[in-house]
Amino acid sequence: xxxxxxxxxxxxxxxxxxxxxxxxxxxxxxxxxxxxxxxxxxxxxxxxxxxxxxxxxxxxxxxxxxxxxxxxxxxxxxxxxxxxxxxxxxxxxxxxxxxxxxxxxxxxxxxxxxxxxxxxxxxxxxxxxxxxxxxxxxxxxxxxxxxxxxxxxxxxxxxxxxxxxxxxxxxxxxxxxxxxxxxxxxxxxxxxxxxxxxxxxxxxxxxxxxxxxxxxxxxxxxxxxxxxxxxxxxxxxxxxxxxxxxxxxxxxxxxxxxxxxxxxxxxxxxxxxxxxxxxxxxxxxxxxxxxxxxxxxxxxxxxxxxxxxxxxxxxxxxxxxxxxxxxxxxxxxxxxxxxxxxxxxxxxxxxxxxxxxxxxxxxxxxxxxxxxxxxxxxxxxxxxxxxxxxxxxxxxxxxxxxxxxxxxxxxxxxxxxxxxxxxxxx
Numbered sequence: 001x002x003x004x005x006x007x008x009x010x011x012x013x014x015x016x017x018x019x020x021x022x023x024x025x026x027x028x029x030x031x032x033x034x035x036x037x038x039x040x041x042x043x044x045x046x047x048x049x050x051x052x053x054x055x056x057x058x059x060x061x062x063x064x065x066x067x068x069x070x071x072x073x074x075x076x077x078x079x080x081x082x083x084x085x086x087x088x089x090x091x092x093x094x095x096x097x098x099x100x101x102x103x104x105x106x107x108x109x110x111x112x113x114x115x116x117x118x119x120x121x122x123x124x125x126x127x128x129x130x131x132x133x134x135x136x137x138x139x140x141x142x143x144x145x146x147x148x149x150x151x152x153x154x155x156x157x158x159x160x161x162x163x164x165x166x167x168x169x170x171x172x173x174x175x176x177x178x179x180x181x182x183x184x185x186x187x188x189x190x191x192x193x194x195x196x197x198x199x200x201x202x203x204x205x206x207x208x209x210x211x212x213x214x215x216x217x218x219x220x221x222x223x224x225x226x227x228x229x230x231x232x233x234x235x236x237x238x239x240x241x242x243x244x245x246x247x248x249x250x251x252x253x254x255x256x257x258x259x260x261x262x263x264x265x266x267x268x269x270x271x272x273x274x275x276x277x278x279x280x281x282x283x284x285x286x287x288x289x290x291x292x293x294x295x296x297x298x299x300x301x302x303x304x305x306x307x308x309x310x311x312x313x314x315x316x317x318x319x320x321x322x323x324x325x326x327x328x329x330x331x332x333x334x335x336x337x338x339x340x341x342x343x344x345x346x347x348x349x350x351x352x353x354x355x356x357x358x359x360x361x362x363x364x365x366x367x368x369x370x371x372x373x374x375x376x377x378x379x380x381x382x383x384x385x386x387x388x389x390x391x392x393x394x395x396x397x398x399x400x401x402x403x404x405x406x407x408x409x410x411x412x413x414x415x416x417x418x419x420x421x422x423x424x425x426x
Contacts, residue, residue, distance in 0.1 A: 005030045005288075019327050019371070020274070024281035030288045037291060042284045049283030049334070050276060053235055054160035057108075058330070059272035060238030061153050064245050065112030066264050066271075068103075068216070071249025071256045074116040076213040077102050083209040087200035090192040092128055094185055096121050097142040101181045104146035105220030106241065108153045110366050111271070113143035114377040122381050129196035132382050137392025140367045140378040141400070142184055147329065147363035149177035150224055151241075154329045154362060156234050157279075158355040161337045165352070166234045167227045171418040172356045176407055179414075180360070183399040191395075215248045275330045282331035286338065294339055302343040309347045313408045316340060316354070317361050324365015328373070332362055352418070353411045360404050367393045 005026050012022035024046075031037050068074050081095040081102065088094065096117070103113050118139045125135035147154045150170030159166040188195070201209075210217075223241055226232045232240065249256040256264075302312050323332050337358070344354045366374040369386050379389035407414055 020278035020281050023285050027284035045284040045287050046280035049280050057156045057235040057238040061108040063268040064241035065107035065109045066268050067245035069116035073216045079209045080213045083201050083206045086198040089197040090188045090195035091198045092125050093138045093188045096138045097184050100142035100145050104149035108151040110143045110146040113146040114374040118378050118381045133392030136378045136382045136389045140374045141393045141396030143374045144363040148173045154359045162351045168418050175414045183403050184396045187395045278331040282334040298339050299343045320361040325368045326371045329362035
């Protein structure tokens, strides 16, 4: 029966059924076929799976990102980044990566990064003389940094599933996130002769741009500082981020009016529902998978596999790269982390390190077709086929993969900051 359900799920994907509905239908069909599990389990698992204080951070971070995009906070971050590096050859592409690194330290959402920054920088890069594939590729690839540089929605969900410190996981993602950003900038540097050069701004104008963006630039300091110090939880940090983004946009920049809030809230609910409904149906499917003792079978497989922890992590990377091509990160975590985590622990792999590797891998899935949401968003902004968009993102995806492989083989090189802040967890 298990094989039949897998085949059924694949058929749903091939014919274009949304992932969340496919997960739900497979769960319902599988549980109905079992006398040992009541049919109501499907619905109770879906409902209970969303009743988590930790998961409340998901819609709150999305709301914060929408407020920043609507409140011109993202525009000010773009202006600062362009003022700092826009004058060099390929400067607007460098600014694209830099602003994604800053935005990632505020919103935790890669999709919001693509939507907010892409609608400004993709047309601007194309107008300045960049080919459209590069404009889309840089935007989509750099937006994945929002899922790695803290705060990160993916890391919040993983921490809740694996029962690890969210603050420690956030700090573990800081150095790899910066390295990934620099790696993407290195691609731009190598290809710089093909790119145009912007104008250098006067020092006074640069200071003016930085000064105008200080309220926005303070956001990651407040959020990460509060989480690491234990002053508030990640979910509370998401709420504070929403409040701060609204206050800055409404009182400081005066770019949001009260009449805009219903539309922003509706857009937030639409975007949040995509991930949360998929998460709910993944919880139901998880109950079915536990009935078949899939986690025990996986653990036995990896214990018998030669090569130890490195082979295990490579298999995990390849598996999540594959899963990311057709499934969002949150349901993938809900489904598979409970299965692979016991095997990782038995091999002596720190659960926080595993979480970082999974977060980076699933973030890369956001720019791999056919389901990569960031790639689809960027392609739709530029109005080009996804094939052309993927051609533009491929070089940046490959250097990100190199950084990921370095992390797999040399994890201690990335742990200096979290080990200093959380020595008991490593």
